[in-house]
Amino acid sequence: MSKNILVFGGSGALGAEIVNFFTTKGWSTVAIDFRANTVANKSIVITNSGETEMVRVATELNATKFDSIICAAGGWTGGSITSEDYFKSVQKMLDMNLSSAIGTAYLSGKLLSPGGLVVFTGANSALVPTPGMIGYGVSKVATHQIVKSLAQADSGLPANSLSIGILPVILDTPSNRAGMPDSNFDNWTPVSDVASKLFEWSSDSTTRPANGSLVTIETKNKATTFTLV
Amino acid sequence: MSKNILVFGGSGALGAEIVNFFTTKGWSTVAIDFRANTVANKSIVITNSGETEMVRVATELNATKFDSIICAAGGWTGGSITSEDYFKSVQKMLDMNLSSAIGTAYLSGKLLSPGGLVVFTGANSALVPTPGMIGYGVSKVATHQIVKSLAQADSGLPANSLSIGILPVILDTPSNRAGMPDSNFDNWTPVSDVASKLFEWSSDSTTRPANGSLVTIETKNKATTFTLV
Numbered sequence: 001m002s003k004n005i006l007v008f009g010g011s012g013a014l015g016a017e018i019v020n021f022f023t024t025k026g027w028s029t030v031a032i033d034f035r036a037n038t039v040a041n042k043s044i045v046i047t048n049s050g051e052t053e054m055v056r057v058a059t060e061l062n063a064t065k066f067d068s069i070i071c072a073a074g075g076w077t078g079g080s081i082t083s084e085d086y087f088k089s090v091q092k093m094l095d096m097n098l099s100s101a102i103g104t105a106y107l108s109g110k111l112l113s114p115g116g117l118v119v120f121t122g123a124n125s126a127l128v129p130t131p132g133m134i135g136y137g138v139s140k141v142a143t144h145q146i147v148k149s150l151a152q153a154d155s156g157l158p159a160n161s162l163s164i165g166i167l168p169v170i171l172d173t174p175s176n177r178a179g180m181p182d183s184n185f186d187n188w189t190p191v192s193d194v195a196s197k198l199f200e201w202s203s204d205s206t207t208r209p210a211n212g213s214l215v216t217i218e219t220k221n222k223a224t225t226f227t228l229v
Numbered sequence: 230m231s232k233n234i235l236v237f238g239g240s241g242a243l244g245a246e247i248v249n250f251f252t253t254k255g256w257s258t259v260a261i262d263f264r265a266n267t268v269a270n271k272s273i274v275i276t277n278s279g280e281t282e283m284v285r286v287a288t289e290l291n292a293t294k295f296d297s298i299i300c301a302a303g304g305w306t307g308g309s310i311t312s313e314d315y316f317k318s319v320q321k322m323l324d325m326n327l328s329s330a331i332g333t334a335y336l337s338g339k340l341l342s343p344g345g346l347v348v349f350t351g352a353n354s355a356l357v358p359t360p361g362m363i364g365y366g367v368s369k370v371a372t373h374q375i376v377k378s379l380a381q382a383d384s385g386l387p388a389n390s391l392s393i394g395i396l397p398v399i400l401d402t403p404s405n406r407a408g409m410p411d412s413n414f415d416n417w418t419p420v421s422d423v424a425s426k427l428f429e430w431s432s433d434s435t436t437r438p439a440n441g442s443l444v445t446i447e448t449k450n451k452a453t454t455f456t457l458v
Contacts, residue, residue: 050316051317102319129381141371142367145370150310
């Protein structure tokens with residue numbers, strides 16, 4: 001029987017790559033996003049990450065248990081306390097980054113298999129103060145707190161499951177290229193490198209970091225390293 | 230000329246005590262909250278901490294610069310990922326704790342005097358994982374991130390200002406007593422101890438912790454200690 005993966009944000013640059021990678025490897029894939037993913041074995045389109053939609057998703061997937069659940073949703077926007085769009089930038093980051101992590105945490109409590117893996121996307125840049133991007137910073141430290149909280153014995157995850165945060169420095173995505181076209185892309189992390197590492201952790205439990213780990217992902221001259229914070 | 234303090238959440242148990250304390254000491258006090266504070270020299274009633282209301286407050290106070298701005302707003306509710314009210318508990322904590330901190334940060338950028346002090350209320354319990362209170366934990370680590378971010382040189386605060394977080398273990402308030410009536414209140418922190426310390430920091434800059442500090446507040450046998458994290 002094939003293994004199952006659920007990818008929250010499965011139609012974004014990172015999420016779609018994860019769906020592609022695991023599908024190619026013979027896993028059964030479920031993508032959840034605002035728009036459909038035609039590669040996934042099952043694609044559920046949602047309008048937001050709030051309670052009603054998450055309960056609907058959990059109900060629709062009720063018969064399925066997942067070996068891996070990945071939150072690949074999110075985005076970036078800047079904004080300091082003196083920025084014209086400060087409040088909007090904070091709300092946008094809470095909606096894009098925190099709400100998806102909160103939703104994924106809920107689904108993990110309902111749908112993760114014992115011994116399963118749940119991975120959230122944090123941010124290396126939120127390990128330090130973030131005065132120029134208050135909303136991004138708070139949404140990502142909040143995500144890191146979710147990772148560490150779900151790693152506790154009484155978190156509500158099934159027995160022997162693992163909660164991990166991946167903290168990219170910067171991913172090589174179309175939207176990041178559009179925003180920073182003059183960067184050296186050799187120092188950006190290909191989403192395939194992330195998908196490959198997630199596949200390794202998902203397939204072979206002996207390769208997994210400790211429960212609650214935050215793992216920085218950094219690429220230099222096309223070489224990607226994964227480092228425990 | 231008297232010094233000025235703005236207390237966000239100035240009608241709550243902690244905020245009202247701060248207003249009382251500073252008013253008694255001859256400071257000019259402004260309270261901002263959902264209901265009026267009749268002790269404060271000026272009381273501004275708001276309906277929420279969102280952009281429209283915060284811009285209105287900043288406009289109304291435009292002629293005033295504050296020596297101290299304190300965010301004393303907030304509350305507590307539990308909820309793990311498997312709790313019946315998980316999503317509601319998260320939203321409640323974001324609304325009560327994070328939104329008030331985001332609003333206070335904005336007002337600090339507009340209204341704090343050079344050399345002034347802005348203080349946010351974090352939580353000692355959010356220094357570790359919070360599986361039984363996900364919403365509270367994420368809202369408070371987010372608040373800690375705001376404290377540290379505003380301490381950076383390019384944060385948008387005026388020159389020589391100071392951003393500090395106070396992290397109570399538990400405050401002795403009517404709502405906490407109602408929730409935990411059988412506790413030993415000798416180990417709860419009187420809000421007057423907090424107000425007194427804030428007054429010390431506000432009045433004498435030599436007593437202040439370093440910029441960006443998180444300060445745990447713990448009481449044992451009626452003795453309260455303030456400890457840098």
